[in-house]
Amino acid sequence: xxxxxxxxxxxxxxxxxxxxxxYARDFDxxxxxxxxxxxxxxxxxxxxxxxxxxxxxxxxxxxxxxNVIYINLEDxxxxxxxxxxxxxxxxxxxxxxxxxxxxRVYLFVDEIQNAANWSKWARRITDQHPxxxxxxxxxxxxxxxxxxxxELRGRTLxxxxxxxxxxxxxxxxxxxxxxxxxxxxxxxxxxKKAFNEYLDTGGFPAVIDSPNRKELLKxxxxxxxxxxxxxxxxxxxxxxxxxxxxxxxxENNARHNLDQIKQIDQAERVGGIDLNARNLxxxxxxxxxxxxxxYQLGSLGNVAGFTPVIMSIxxxxxxxxxxxxx
Numbered sequence: 001x002x003x004x005x006x007x008x009x010x011x012x013x014x015x016x017x018x019x020x021x022x023y024a025r026d027f028d029x030x031x032x033x034x035x036x037x038x039x040x041x042x043x044x045x046x047x048x049x050x051x052x053x054x055x056x057x058x059x060x061x062x063x064x065x066x067n068v069i070y071i072n073l074e075d076x077x078x079x080x081x082x083x084x085x086x087x088x089x090x091x092x093x094x095x096x097x098x099x100x101x102x103x104r105v106y107l108f109v110d111e112i113q114n115a116a117n118w119s120k121w122a123r124r125i126t127d128q129h130p131x132x133x134x135x136x137x138x139x140x141x142x143x144x145x146x147x148x149x150x151e152l153r154g155r156t157l158x159x160x161x162x163x164x165x166x167x168x169x170x171x172x173x174x175x176x177x178x179x180x181x182x183x184x185x186x187x188x189x190x191x192k193k194a195f196n197e198y199l200d201t202g203g204f205p206a207v208i209d210s211p212n213r214k215e216l217l218k219x220x221x222x223x224x225x226x227x228x229x230x231x232x233x234x235x236x237x238x239x240x241x242x243x244x245x246x247x248x249x250x251e252n253n254a255r256h257n258l259d260q261i262k263q264i265d266q267a268e269r270v271g272g273i274d275l276n277a278r279n280l281x282x283x284x285x286x287x288x289x290x291x292x293x294x295y296q297l298g299s300l301g302n303v304a305g306f307t308p309v310i311m312s313i314x315x316x317x318x319x320x321x322x323x324x325x326x
Contacts, residue, residue: 001072003084007076007092014070015097019057022050023164023172023205029058031157032106032133037122039148040137042161045220050135051161052108054136059106066098072110081114086121090129105132112136119151126155139228164203170194172208180316 025047031038032055042048052070059068071089078085086109099105107125112118118136126134138148147154170177173194177187185191200211210216225245235241 003078004084004088004092004304007071007085007088008096010071010075010077011069011092011096017070019053020050020280022047022053023168023208025051025054025161025168026165027051027054027159027207029055031140031159032059032135035126035133037126037152037156038133038135039152039156039158040135040161041148044203045206046137046161046163048139048161048323050108050205052135056106056108060298063103063106064098064100067100067103067105068108069093069099069106070108070110073114074111081116086115086118086125090125101129101131103131105129106135107110108135108137110137111139123155124151132155162203164205164208166195166198166203169198169203169208189257209252221242 040048040051049072056068056070073081089109090107093099112122115121122134122136126132134240150157163181164172167177170191175187175190175194177191181199182188197320201207202217203222204217207213207216207220225242229235230238230241235307
C-alpha cells in the first residue's frame with residue numbers, strides 16, 4: 001500500500017474515532033492560543049497521547065470537527081516511515097476532511113521524531129498557513145526540549161508531561177479536595193490512604209488501575225534504563241550506571257554530586273578486602289568455649305592483653321589465577 005493510501009485510511013479512522021476519556025490533567029488551554037508550535041515532551045507512559053486527546057476534545061468545542069486533526073507517526077501501518085508522510089499529510093487532510101480555513105485548525109502529530117526533516121516541515125506548514133496550530137509530541141528519550149528549541153529556532157513553546165501529580169491522582173480516584181480545608185475535611189482519611197498508595201506506586205496513568213503494578217513499574221524502569229539512557233547516550237559502563245541509579249533510588253532524599261560517581265567508579269576498579277570498625281570481629285576459641293566478640297576499633301587499645309597485628313592486604317591482581325582459569 002502506498003503512503004497516500006495509508007494516510008487516508010488513518011485519517012478516516014480519526015474521523016470516526018470516539019476520543020477516550022483518560023485521567024484529567026491540569027493543563028492550561030491558553031497554551032493553545034498564539035501562533036507558536038506547541039511541543040509536548042515527556043518520558044514514556046506519562047500520558048502525552050491522552051493529553052493530546054484532552055486538548056482535542058476541548059478544541060472540538062471551539063471549532064468545526066474537521067478542523068481538529070490527529071495522526072500518530074508510531075502507527076505500525078506507516079512503518080517504515082519514509083519521510084514523505086508529513087509532506088502528504090496536509091494535502092490529504094484538505095481532500096478528506098471538511099477543513100474550514102477561515103477558523104483555527106488544530107493539527108496534532110504524535111511521535112513526530114519518527115519522521116525525517118520534521119522540523120523543516122513544521123516551520124514550513126505554520127509559515128504557509130498561519131491558522132494552523134501545530135501540536136507535536138515526542139518522547140524525551142529521543143527528543144529533548146533544548147533540541148526542539150534548536151530545531152524550531154524559537155518558534156515553539158514546550159510543555160513537559162510528568163506522571164500524575166497527587167492532585168491529579170486524587171481526581172483519578174474520585175476524591176474532591178479543598179486544599180485550604182483539608183485538615184478539617186471529612187475526606188481527610190481517604191486523602192491519607194490515597195497518599196500512601198501514591199507514594200507506593202507513583203502516578204504513571206497505566207499503573208494506577210493495573211493488577212500488576214510492581215511488575216509494570218519494573219518494566220518501565222528497565223525500558224527507560226536500557227533504551228532511554230544507555231542507548232541514547234551510548235553508555236559503555238552499564239554496571240557503573242546501574243550502581244549509581246541504585247544509589248539514587250536508595251537515598252532519594254539526599255543530595256548527590258559527580259564525586260559520588262567517581263567514588264563508585266574507583267570502587268569498581270579496586271579489589272581486596274575492606275576492613276573497618278563495623279566489620280572487625282575478634283574470636284576467642286578454647287577447648288570448652290567458642291565465643292565471638294565485636295568491638296569498636298577505637299576501644300581495642302583498652303582491652304587487657306590485646307596485641308594488634310597489622311596485616312598488609314593488597315588488591316587482587318589476577319582473578320583468573322585465583323579461580324584456576326588458565
